[in-house]
Amino acid sequence: MGQPNDTSRAIHAAVLIAGAGPTGLAAALFLARRGVGVRIVDAAPQPSVTSKALAVNSRTLDMLQDTGVSERIVTQGWSARGATLHQQDKEILSFDLPTTLGAPRAITVLPQARTEALLTEALQAQGVIVERGISLKSLVQDETQVTSTLVHMEGETEEVKSLLLLGADGARSTTRQALGLDFAGSNLPEPWKLWDLQLDTPLDPWHAHIMFEPDGFIFLLRLQANLWRVIGNGHDPLGALRRTCMVGPVAWQSQFHIGHRVAAKAAVGRVALGGDAAHIHSPIGARGMNLGIEDAYVYADCAADALAGDMTRLHDYAVLRHAVHKEVVRRIGAITRLVHGRPTWLRWVRDEVVPLAAHLTLARQLMLRTVGGLDHPLKTRP
Numbered sequence: 001m002g003q004p005n006d007t008s009r010a011i012h013a014a015v016l017i018a019g020a021g022p023t024g025l026a027a028a029l030f031l032a033r034r035g036v037g038v039r040i041v042d043a044a045p046q047p048s049v050t051s052k053a054l055a056v057n058s059r060t061l062d063m064l065q066d067t068g069v070s071e072r073i074v075t076q077g078w079s080a081r082g083a084t085l086h087q088q089d090k091e092i093l094s095f096d097l098p099t100t101l102g103a104p105r106a107i108t109v110l111p112q113a114r115t116e117a118l119l120t121e122a123l124q125a126q127g128v129i130v131e132r133g134i135s136l137k138s139l140v141q142d143e144t145q146v147t148s149t150l151v152h153m154e155g156e157t158e159e160v161k162s163l164l165l166l167g168a169d170g171a172r173s174t175t176r177q178a179l180g181l182d183f184a185g186s187n188l189p190e191p192w193k194l195w196d197l198q199l200d201t202p203l204d205p206w207h208a209h210i211m212f213e214p215d216g217f218i219f220l221l222r223l224q225a226n227l228w229r230v231i232g233n234g235h236d237p238l239g240a241l242r243r244t245c246m247v248g249p250v251a252w253q254s255q256f257h258i259g260h261r262v263a264a265k266a267a268v269g270r271v272a273l274g275g276d277a278a279h280i281h282s283p284i285g286a287r288g289m290n291l292g293i294e295d296a297y298v299y300a301d302c303a304a305d306a307l308a309g310d311m312t313r314l315h316d317y318a319v320l321r322h323a324v325h326k327e328v329v330r331r332i333g334a335i336t337r338l339v340h341g342r343p344t345w346l347r348w349v350r351d352e353v354v355p356l357a358a359h360l361t362l363a364r365q366l367m368l369r370t371v372g373g374l375d376h377p378l379k380t381r382p
């Protein structure tokens, strides 16, 4: 565990981080590299093993460059060379993802569990160990500190005093609820289905693929060898794939509900929110994990300044990130509704207008900037 950089004996950690997903891990890493004493706890007894986010975007690699994690992500993952749109079985457009968009690669494919493991290793090298099986239960803050109640898996309760608290505790964030913040937005009505499965397919394995189907869409991205990620919202996405592919054994299967929501504020006083605790949206655009790591990067800058005496920097974090969260969730929500293809008039736009628009350089640049995470400037100061 890192030591607090505050000499007060009452303070147990300069920053307490609740949640060791990609957001919490990245925040702990950025802070520890600045010499800030952090403590990071996670409710789960073990690290997550699910692949969830596959796409690490170029901005994330940029931000993690100095930590050595980017190099390992690039070595262990593979770089997507392009994307192809299909209308059912007919290819309508194929284009390359450039290798430079102000960063080395637009998209590097690596399962989220591996990205988290690499962040954890880098954090460990800074002397910070993730404490597992410990949940944030409640918090109170005053002018000088935050007092958090943590519950250990064995039932023991602990009171921790920190100068700051970062809630990186996911979509159902206890931190957000303790702050009494709204998580306004909407949900799509039907669940989306996900498979990681073996596929024998004529599709280009170096491209991401989106297929527009009459009852929805299918997204495909290869994880490794013949193992592919398939996400679909229609009645029978695998049945649709069987028209052209041999569908093999399933390695992981899930289904999830899509919401587009933003917390009313990204920080209140000494307590901030980052990652899914502050914003959720569909996986289209591959932004969730990447945006959480971006929150962590900006938070570390603001929090380090706040600990050095400039408390206005927490307000900066709240203002800067809330604006980004609203804009990214709005944009991904709009793209998702279009790809979703419901109601019927939107399906007409998707099937008739999108293929034409996608040939336009401007439309393609916009899309590349969205998946590369470069659709807004990375600002740590207003």
Ligand SMILES: Cc1cc2nc3c(=O)[nH]c(=O)nc-3n(C[C@H](O)[C@H](O)[C@H](O)COP(=O)(O)OP(=O)(O)OC[C@H]3O[C@@H](n4cnc5c(N)ncnc54)[C@H](O)[C@@H]3O)c2cc1C
Residues within 6 Å of the ligand: 018, 019, 020, 021, 022, 023, 024, 041, 042, 043, 044, 052, 053, 054, 055, 056, 112, 134, 135, 136, 137, 168, 169, 170, 171, 173, 174, 194, 256, 274, 275, 276, 277, 283, 285, 286, 287, 288, 289, 290, 291, 292
């Ligand atoms: C199928 C799927 C595909 C996706 N694809 C992509 C993609 O390609 N690219 C992308 O960028 N994103 C993608 N995402 C989104 C991405 O997985 C999430 O946005 C990301 O995991 C958010 O990270 P986080 O650290 O903010 O939250 P989480 O990963 O949810 O981590 C939160 C952590 O907090 C812990 N926790 C919860 N409550 C408490 C508590 N009270 N006290 C202590 N700990 C607590 C949890 O155990 C968990 O470890 C995808 C998501 C899904 C479901």
